[in-house]
Amino acid sequence: MGDxxxxxxxxxxxxxxxxxxxGREVVIFVDGEPLSAREGEPVAAALYAAGRRVTRYARHTGxxxxxxxxxxxxxxxxxxxxxxxxxxxxxxxVREGMRVxxxxxxxx
Amino acid sequence: xxxxxxxxxxxxxxxxxxxxxxxxxxxxxxxxVVVLDENDRAGGQLIKQIHRxxxxxxxxxxxxxxxxxxxxxxxxxxxxxxxxxxxxxxxLFPGGEMMVEDRDGVYVLRARAVVVATGAxxxxxxxxxxxxxxVMGAGAAQTxxxxxxVLPGRRVLMVGAGNVGLIxxxxxxxxxxxxxxxxxxxxxxxGYEVHRLRVQREGVPFYLxxxxxxxxxxxxxxxxxxxxxxxxxxxxxxxxxxxxAVGLSPLAExxxxxxxxxVYSRELGxxxxxxxxxxxxxxxxVYVAGDAAGVEEASVAMEEGRMAGLSAAEDLGAMGRKEAExxxxxxxxxxxxxxGGPYGEAKRRAKESVHCA
Amino acid sequence: MRxxxxxxxxxxxxxxxxxxxxxxxxxxxxxxxxxERIPCNPCEEACTRGAIEVxxxxxxxxxxxxxxCDGCGRCVAMCPxxxxxxxxxxxxxxxxxxxxxxxxxxEMRAGREVWAMDGEGKPLGKARVVGAKKRGGRAGTTLVTVxxxxxxxxxxxxxxxxxxxxEAPLEAEAEPLKEYPLCRCEExxxxxxxxxxxxxxxxxxxxxxxxxxxxxxQGRFCQDMLRERLARAREMEEGEVGTFRxxxxxxxxxxxxxxxxxx
Numbered sequence: 112m113g114d115x116x117x118x119x120x121x122x123x124x125x126x127x128x129x130x131x132x133x134g135r136e137v138v139i140f141v142d143g144e145p146l147s148a149r150e151g152e153p154v155a156a157a158l159y160a161a162g163r164r165v166t167r168y169a170r171h172t173g174x175x176x177x178x179x180x181x182x183x184x185x186x187x188x189x190x191x192x193x194x195x196x197x198x199x200x201x202x203x204x205v206r207e208g209m210r211v212x213x214x215x216x217x218x219x
Numbered sequence: 220x221x222x223x224x225x226x227x228x229x230x231x232x233x234x235x236x237x238x239x240x241x242x243x244x245x246x247x248x249x250x251x252v253v254v255l256d257e258n259d260r261a262g263g264q265l266i267k268q269i270h271r272x273x274x275x276x277x278x279x280x281x282x283x284x285x286x287x288x289x290x291x292x293x294x295x296x297x298x299x300x301x302x303x304x305x306x307x308x309x310x311l312f313p314g315g316e317m318m319v320e321d322r323d324g325v326y327v328l329r330a331r332a333v334v335v336a337t338g339a340x341x342x343x344x345x346x347x348x349x350x351x352x353x354v355m356g357a358g359a360a361q362t363x364x365x366x367x368x369v370l371p372g373r374r375v376l377m378v379g380a381g382n383v384g385l386i387x388x389x390x391x392x393x394x395x396x397x398x399x400x401x402x403x404x405x406x407x408x409x410g411y412e413v414h415r416l417r418v419q420r421e422g423v424p425f426y427l428x429x430x431x432x433x434x435x436x437x438x439x440x441x442x443x444x445x446x447x448x449x450x451x452x453x454x455x456x457x458x459x460x461x462x463x464a465v466g467l468s469p470l471a472e473x474x475x476x477x478x479x480x481x482v483y484s485r486e487l488g489x490x491x492x493x494x495x496x497x498x499x500x501x502x503x504x505v506y507v508a509g510d511a512a513g514v515e516e517a518s519v520a521m522e523e524g525r526m527a528g529l530s531a532a533e534d535l536g537a538m539g540r541k542e543a544e545x546x547x548x549x550x551x552x553x554x555x556x557x558x559g560g561p562y563g564e565a566k567r568r569a570k571e572s573v574h575c576a
Numbered sequence: 577m578r579x580x581x582x583x584x585x586x587x588x589x590x591x592x593x594x595x596x597x598x599x600x601x602x603x604x605x606x607x608x609x610x611x612e613r614i615p616c617n618p619c620e621e622a623c624t625r626g627a628i629e630v631x632x633x634x635x636x637x638x639x640x641x642x643x644x645c646d647g648c649g650r651c652v653a654m655c656p657x658x659x660x661x662x663x664x665x666x667x668x669x670x671x672x673x674x675x676x677x678x679x680x681x682x683e684m685r686a687g688r689e690v691w692a693m694d695g696e697g698k699p700l701g702k703a704r705v706v707g708a709k710k711r712g713g714r715a716g717t718t719l720v721t722v723x724x725x726x727x728x729x730x731x732x733x734x735x736x737x738x739x740x741x742x743e744a745p746l747e748a749e750a751e752p753l754k755e756y757p758l759c760r761c762e763e764x765x766x767x768x769x770x771x772x773x774x775x776x777x778x779x780x781x782x783x784x785x786x787x788x789x790x791x792x793x794q795g796r797f798c799q800d801m802l803r804e805r806l807a808r809a810r811e812m813e814e815g816e817v818g819t820f821r822x823x824x825x826x827x828x829x830x831x832x833x834x835x836x837x838x839x
Contacts, residue, residue, distance in 0.1 A: 118353060118439065118459040119363075119370025122394045124681040127269045127283070127715050128365065156367035164352035164439040171763045175438050177352025179760070179797070181359035183257065183827070184340055186792035187760065197828065201362075222836060257827065269715075271656035273616040275634055281618030281654045283715055310824030320829050324836060343797035345766050347754040374743075395681055399742060412612045413657025420734045421680075422697025422742065433753055444748060454745035468800055472822045483815030489800055490819050518615065559635035560613030 117162040137207040154200035154211055155181065155188045166190050166200060167214050190214060222318070223326045227253050229531055230317065230330035232308045232473060235263020236517045237509025237524035238336035239291040239300075244528030245332075246298040248537040253328075254300055255319060257307035261295075262288025263338055264358070265517065267365040269393075270386055273411075274518035277553065284517070311335070311473040315504050332504050332531035335474045336524060339467035339488065339510035344378060348434030348443075349463075357387040357464035364394045372460025376443050377401040378431055379464030382410035387464060388418050399456050402426040402445055411562075426454075434461055471511040478502055482576040486569035487513030495574055497547065498527035506531055513573060515566050519557050526550045589637070593730045596642055596663045604647025604664035604675065608640040610657060622654040649719050652677050653711035662721070663729060672729035673706060675721040682737040684708040684720045692724050693734040700728045703735070759798045761791020769802065773809035778818045782806060792828070795820045 122128075134150030141158065148157035155166065155178045164177040166188045178188040183202040191212040192198040200211065229245055231238045234256035246252045260266055268284025279287035295302065303321075310318040315330045341356035348354065353372060357379065360371040375396050377388045380403035388398045401418065406428045408415045419425070432444040432453060444455045468489040475481050479492035479500045492500045492507045500507055508527040509520035526547060533543035558567035589611040599605045608619065608628060617630040619638050627644035628651060630636055652660045652675060662675035674692075678684055685708050692703040707721035720735050758766035764786050776782040779789070779802060788802055789795025795802075799820060807814045825834075 118372045119396070120373075122364060122368040122370060124395070124683075125368075126393055126679045126681050126718070128368070129714065133368070152367050156363060156369045159363060159371070160367075160369040166352070169350070169757075169763055172757075174350060175352055176350060176760075177355075177439060178363075179355050179359060180341065181355070181362040184793060184796050185760070186828070189792070199828070271618070271654070271717075273614060273656050275615075275617050276621055280616060281621065281656060286715070307827050307829075309827055309829055318824060320825075320827070320833065325829065325833050340796050342800050343760075345756060345758045345798070345801055347756040350757060350760055393680060397740070397742065400745070411614050411657065413610060413614075413655075413659045416609075416695060416733075417658045420693065420695055420697055422693070422740070424742065433751075433756075444751065445745070451750070453748045453750060455748045456745045457743060466800075468796075470796070472794075472826045475819065475822045476824060476826070481819055483813075485814065489803075490815075516615075556634045557615045559615060559633060562613075563615060563635065 118164060119159060120162070121160050134205070137205065139205055139207070139209040139211060141211045142213055148205045150207065151204045154190070154192065154203050154205055154209070156201075157205050158200065158211075165213070225326060225328045227251060227328060227330045228535060229253070229332040229334070230255060230315075230328060231334040231336055232311070232317075233263065233336035233338055233509070233511070234258070234261045234302065234304065235336060235338050235509060235520065236265055236287070236291065237511070237520040237527070238263070238334065239295050240521045240524030241334045241336060241506070241508055241528035241531070242300045243291070243295045243298045244525045245532045245537070246295070246300045248532040250532050250535055250537040252300045253303055253330075254295070255303050255306045255308050257305070259305050261292040261302060261304060267361050269365050269390060272517065274516070274557065278518035278521055280518075287517075308473060311477040313477050313502065332506065332535055334506045334508060334524075334527045334531060335471055335492070335511055336508045336527070337470050337473060337511045339514050340470045341463065342466045342468055344431070344463050344465045346431045346433055348436070348440070351434050351436055351440050352438065353436065353440035353459055354434055354461045354463070357383050357462040360460065360462045361387050361390060365390060370394055370396050371462065372440075372458065373397060374399050374458045375460040375462055376456050376458045377462050377464060379403055379466070380405070380408045380410060380415070380425065380427065381464060381466070382414055383467075384462075384464030385410040385414035385418050387462060388423060389414070389421070392421050392423070398423045399458055400424045400426050402429045402431065404428070404430045404448060431461070467510065467514045469511050469513055471507060474500060474505065474507055474511070477505060479505060479507075482573055484513060484569045484573050486565055487515070487573065491573065493573065493576055496551070497530045498523055499530055504534070513570060516557065519554065519566075522550050522554045522557065526554075592640065593663070595640075597665075597730075599642035599645070600663040600665040600672070603666045604649070604662045604673070605642050605645050606640065606647065606651055607661040607663050608638050608651070608659070609661065610655070610659040611637045613637065616656060618654045618656060619651040619660060622650040624648070624650070649675060649711070652719055653717045661733070665726065665729070667723065670726050671723055672726040673721050673723050674729055674732040675707070675719050676732065676734055678718040678720040678735060684718055684735065684737075690722065691736045691739055692722055692728060692732045693736055694731045695733040697734070699736075699739055700724070700731055705735070758801060759788040759791065759795070761793050762787040764788045770805055770809075773805045776806060777810065779803060779806060779820055780818060783820055789820050794822070794826070
């Protein structure tokens with residue numbers, strides 16, 4: 112899928128905040144492909160850091176959607192996580208081996 | 220089957236500056252207080268604020284937002300407040316009954332006093348392409364960058380030149396992104412002059428009197444076209460993120476649900492529960508504080524939280540009327556001071572019209 | 577387009593840089609470049625010598641007495657608006673030192689050559705850093721002192737390790753507009769809502785007709801825009817258009833959990 116771009120990436124040096132070391136580096140599986148992420152960070156942030164902005168496709172128009180509010184209010188970042196549908200990926204922390212899938216369009 | 224029921228004296232929904240101050244104030248009078256918040260960290264939106272705050276010492280001025288969050292959290296622990304993070308209040312019903320979801324399930328909590336301190340949500344701005352990945356709230360960008368260390372993009376266009384737009388722009392620069400411009404439909408910068416100057420000092424251009432026409436891209440934003448209001452010429456920015464800082468709305472759904480009369484104020488961001496100067500709503504035992512009671516600054520949220528905490532403590536009988544009045548007078552004085560100046564006075568007038576609505 | 581300084585109530589305030597000029601001949605002195613009425617007083621708290629006064633009215637702009645200032649720089653590190661600087665002309669030889677608060681990512685240290693920037697982010701020229709110290713621990717603010725030509729001293733507002741040239745936007749012709757949803761969740765068209773808005777007297781009736789605000793976010797992100805459009809179309813006050821009715825749950829929850837099933 113052509114939805115892996117390279118927008119922001121991770122913050123390097125920061126004048127105020129300590130290094131964003133976060134949790135240890137683990138591997139999760141996004142649409143079956145391995146992706147390295149930091150344990151405990153929201154799945155949506157891990158996807159963004161890897162340059163993947165698309166979390167789902169709109170039900171009717173099929174247009175790509177991505178995280179919009181990052182605090183669990185908008186549901187644009189909903190994906191299927193470990194087989195559970197409609198999970199807000201901005202609110203679910205990364206765990207090793209997690210399976211994250213782009214929802215089927217019909218399941219909304 | 221029935222859900223487990225728990226009875227408490229006082230419950231605060233929302234663990235931001237307003238909720239924590241309400242809880243601390245009431246707990247200090249001896250009230251039994253539990254704070255519920257859906258997030259795993261205390262502090263509400265303070266935890267992603269890395270700039271130094273305005274206000275006075277009482278409001279943590281000169282400290283960074285996340286430092287203030289830490290102090291309030293320690294203070295509430297010392298005051299004996301029970302903090303229940305990761306507990307989402309799904310509903311609030313007349314009589315102070317709440318439906319709460321935690322990790323294990325859903326339970327019912329009934330409290331004689333409930334403070335709704337649920338904050339605000341960012342407003343949307345619809346244009347062709349606003350649904351593209353990469354278009355997000357300025358607060359969302361702030362969450363990504365300051366909490367999770369992830370940049371929303373390398374080249375960001377900020378829409379909105381109020382304080383949020385200016386502050387988040389600066390924070391994006393601090394994290395290493397480029398801010399290709401700050402755009403506002405108004406001809407003037409809405410935020411504080413000092414915020415404007417420090418962004419301008421970094422070479423960020425302002426496009427005042429401009430609006431977004433549309434954002435384009437295949438899997439996310441790649442470019443954004445803008446136009447001068449009333450003009451014909453268009454400009455196209457190459458950008459991989461567009462941040463919307465077009466205002467906040469009070470998030471007081473729980474108050475509305477339990478029957479509080481809602482009143483409208485454009486200046487304060489939209490509909491909020493009617494409340495008096497002591498932060499009592501028209502529903503007995505239900506109080507409101509902070510952005511949920513009309514969008515203002517964090518320092519005001521803290522004072523409103525204290526006021527709500529005092530009113531609740533008074534109504535619960537944890538505090539005598541005279542003693543409560545004395546403490547409230549002090550809070551009133553601080554609120555009056557904070558609502559000074561041209562920005563504050565507009566808020567004060569709006570707040571007064573809410574009290575009278 | 578760049579914006580110029582804002583004057584308040586027709587009052588022109590004393591230029592704090594010129595005010596500090598004479599005193600700066602004797603050594604570092606603060607330049608308190610803040611004149612707006614906002615509720616803030618950490619500069620007053622920071623000063624141990626009583627040179628900065630805000631007073632009872634916390635919105636009053638700070639009053640500064642250069643005669644009492646010893647140029648310690650505590651106010652520079654404390655000001656939330658990053659609006660306090662230091663000016664020092666005691667070095668002589670047509671040179672001056674300017675200290676600026678610095679909170680960007682690149683490390684600044686003495687001896688380093690940097691660019692001195694003006695208030696609009698335009699480079700004035702190269703300058704040598706003669707001092708850089710972080711005040712207030714890890715999350716502190718770095719006070720960067722640069723030595724510059726005295727002629728620039730009144731203009732320096734920032735420093736930069738390298739120049740970044742922003743790519744200017746391209747001028748373009750009007751392009752055809754795409755259709756777009758106003759309600760993100762239910763994908764209800766923005767233009768279509770505009771067409772039908774005049775036929776509905778309340779947000780609730782528009783919702784029943786079109787499904788706006790019935791989706792996952794419960795109208796949090798479209799409600800204000802809908803209210804505005806409805807009010808405009810009906811020539812009503814926004815407050816009269818009302819709100820969506822709120823029903824529990826206000827956050828998504830699995831039905832099994834609501835039913836008391838084990839998670």
